[in-house]
Amino acid sequence: MDVQRLELLRELADRGSVTAVALATHRTPSAVSQQLKVLEREAGLPLTQRQGRGLVLTDAGRALARSATDVAVSLAKATALWDEFRNLATGEVSLVTFPTAGQMLLPGVIKHLRPGLVLNCADEDPELSDFPAFTAEYDIVLAHSMSGQLSWAGRGLKVVPLMTEPLDVGLPVGHPLEDRAWVRPSDLIGETWIGVTDGYPFERILHAIEQEAGARLSMSQRFADLALIESFVIAGLGIALVPRYTSGGGQPGRLVLKPLRGIESERQIVALMRPDRAERLAVRTVIEALQSEAARVQQSHTAH
Template sequence: MLDVHRLRLLRELAYRGTIAAVAQALAYTPSAVSQHLSVLEREAGVPLLERTGRRVRLTAAGRVLVEHAERVLAGLEGAEAALAAARHGLTGTLRLGAFPSAARALLPAALVALGRDHPGLELMVEEHDPAHAVEALRAGGLDAALTHDYDLVPVPEHPAVESTVVLTEAMLLASSRAPADPADPVGSFRTGDWILGKEHNLCGLAARRICEAAGFQPRIRHQTDDFPTALALVAAGQGQALLPGLGATHLPAGVVLTPLAVTARVSVTHRRGAGTHPAIAAFQAAVRQAVETYLATTRTGR
């Protein structure tokens, strides 16, 4: 019988690439990870890893076993969800992740609703970039997270997690004056300075793609991943910025917002199979209510 914990180690090796990275992510020593994987190979009866010096890679059999491990682990999540649904009341710790603008605009109201309706839940929040949140979900460091993606930077489907979109809204051009050409608002500032997030950040990458779609490479004067800072710089005449609506909840005077034909999506993401867990379902319901409140507020002005 194959051991589930060892299957999880093999799956993490498939994603992280090195035994050292697996050990660091799951709080093992590298030697312990190596020993567990060696035992798994004996249990499987076929080589799962190819070793080249200090590096390892999965064999064809190892990759097949990882595919099965994904289904096994999702099935266990579903079993835990079914058992939790059979209990009376929600208790225990719910570890939540969120990117900064969602943590600021959506999460507080959702936490208030969860605390009111399910006082037995201990709610713990960590700020995460969406890419890192998926890693934390897969490794068990988070139970659910608010994540985002953009039209021009779609996030590929991940076999270990699943997402439900709870908010779709237009990306915004923030500038100190209205675009000269309403039909090409971003291109109206092609010769100007830009305030963008760093390229490794999804929003920063999306902003660059928006400029490229308008036919130019932005001249980046300032880089910040903090939307209030970007808006303050726009208000100070330092350039233009691109951001999702969630990032423009507190607008400085003198900033003009122009909706673009590019959408940003916010999702509730959790491990595959865990969607029916009562605590995850309660979190998703609370987020949806928070989104309704947020949308009602934006309709009446930021």
Template structure:
């Protein structure tokens, strides 16, 4: 079996359709289909089967994808090692959600550079359930989840927990709540909330708090950017849940939630058995996150 065909099979597993694989690899759909057909002949068993108007992996196809991950990882480790001998540098593509990148990325890039790794970072802000699909394009995906949500279990994804970041309530400095250090959910029942879009971490936490306490939040605005949320809170348009290290606007006051554990957990996702350079950047992420977590 040729490695390039195994790559095509893995791309299909990651992207879900022949057309998406063709687009990603700048091939024609017929060329992709032909190469997967040859791979099936080499394997001696069907790898794809109809699924309504689409096609999906058979059980044998799923099993071969797992082996393909191992083979491709071994080849990439060898290529990375040879590249480091030639140039002294290895490269890693890293995707992170924006607030996590703001917090961790500067020191991670410094550490990676000092060890001879060229780390190329990109913003990626998707829900936790979709984060692993980005491994089709990136070596490392840093994501976050509500601490009450179980971590993902997938034989094709290795998960490294980086840190737990508490979530606090932020209110305007002019608010009647600003003098409090701690507040209960019931004390916030009649307040307007500003949150992120539904399905994203932090809003998930807000909804789980609601389920635990029976107090439904009245969300009046939804924004994608924490800086915008803070600006609206500072202008007294509502209150918000904010990751502790993301709250920076001088116009807001941070209050601890009393009687409720609320936090988001940072995770680094990779393929199992990653290249040495990828594993080293994950170690850098863990070290920087540990330093941040020790900060009050």
């Protein structure tokens, strides 16, 4: 019945170990263990279970942790309400992003944030890490996915779409397709591709192009960093799929972008949050800033 203890159970569900919960909540593991034991005694049935040297939740424990989320959400709504009364969207908000989204959105967002609201940002490689898991650590997680492809569904996370960014074909200056307004999958047969490492969303679109064009693509390189890929394209070593709004950051004007038709080629950029954190006034303010900045970026590209 005690909220603090329920919160502890929820943290355990999110983080998976007593030590991790203790670290995150600035307590000793002993304190966490004791409180969980009290909760279990109150509940009258086992909520956790030893597994090896670790601790996992039972079914009952998981169910209780889920309802603990609802409690946390309504509590966060209450504090947000009185923050609104004081008209203070103040405090610290933490955020992780994958590099290109951060480059595109964050400078503009931070510039327009009211003083008193501090946004702490970090970047992570989306390929190496389980992005949804970062919601335990950060208030806001910027992630990307193919349209409709929601790998983080069913985890009880709040998903806010920020923008849809087209993925164009990047060509070097002087390429035969340079003067075309747009290209189709069949135009791309025989080209050499600069690809990305496995697991990246671009991967799926390349497969779709193969299927549509009816031919295997030859993939000469596999990189994770966009600027590196672009430098290869500019050097004439191949062509690549690049996000329209974030490409050309390194060497402007020397890369030619062609929209891809006949296939849906875009990625969705979304913000992921734990539902309770999403209710905080400061967090909501940052999300709104992200949305308007995303709209601004998108509009500035469609304009010219």
